[in-house]
Amino acid sequence: MAENLKEATLKIQNINNAMALFGNFDENIKLIEKEFNVSVLNRSDEVKVAGNNEAVDKAFKVISKLLEMLGRGEDINIQTVTYMIESVKEGKDEEISEIIGDSICVTAKGKHIKSKTAGQRKYVESMKKNDVVFGIGPAGTGKTYLAIAMAVAHLRSKKVSRIVLTRPAVEAGEKLGFLPGDLQEKINPYLKPLYDALYDILGAETFQKYMENGSIEVAPLAYMRGRTLDDSFIILDEAQNTTPEQMKMLLTRFGFGSRVVVTGDITQIDLGRDKVSGLKLVTGILKGIEGIDFVYLSDKDIVRHRLVMEIIRAYQKYDDAHKDKEE
Secondary structure, eight states: OGGGEEEEEEEOSOHHHHHHHHOGGGHHHHHHHHHHTEEEEEETTEEEEEEEHHHHHHHHHHHHHHHHHHHTTOOOOHHHHHHHHHHHHTTOHHHHTTSOOOOOEEOTTSOEEOOOSHHHHHHHHHHHHOSEEEEEOOTTSOHHHHHHHHHHHHHHTTSSSEEEEEEOOOOSSSOGGGSOSSHHHHHHHHHHHHHHHHHHHHOHHHHHHHHHHTSEEEEEGGGGTTOOBOSEEEEEOSGGGSOHHHHHHHHTTBOTTOEEEEEEOTTOOOSOTTSOOHHHHHHHHSTTOTTEEEEEOOGGGOOSOHHHHHHHHHHHHHHHHHHHHHO
């Protein structure tokens, strides 16, 4: 058995990169050790990986790529490490080099917003090339946040004159009539995720200025009826909760110089069993039309807490088993 053991050593030029590689309380390295059953030691300017021959090769590859990212000035966290490990385990090494794309835009705090997975990079590239893009995938994959970042980049570079963000005010377990306040106050809870993303990217002062001068509009989908939106970057969020009529209405609103990004999760439809989701229907109707692209993100593209990925996979497994029993 001893002949199957192996050690590999990596040189680290920057002590800060070594600290970032290991993470808070060594959480990054502990995860790599657990997933590949190896030991990783940091001694002065080098990292030593020891364990089974094949496991060391895979762990070495993950650590090398993480150091490569750090050397380019990229931030890494436990989600980045998890994604790297998944890619190497599945033999999709080519995806690792595709994780990081160019900066989409810079937040008010100076943070560069970039894709963090191969799926996200494909999504970002599609938004650059196509007039209409559908980003479809589970919660936590960055569908809405990246779309808003792209919209802000277009607004700052004057490619569009305004951003229009909308989502259907569908009742997911709550009734609007029981919420306090006037109509706008009742609707605001549905729009809050969009406000949060804009606030994070633009900062309070710029966000308020853009809202006041009409450069940014956040409104329920029903408010889009009867309008033609020229020179706009339009984002329809939570599109799985649109009816086919609402989806058609939104897609026929955009005019010259405009772009549309539609985001949604077809596994989280709140319309009720007797209604058809406009997002599910449109994937068949518009497929193959030039200038329109569908990008499908998966649980591998989740950039929230690691447990979010596990939770979604567990629910998917349960749903699949439940469907088999029904059939």
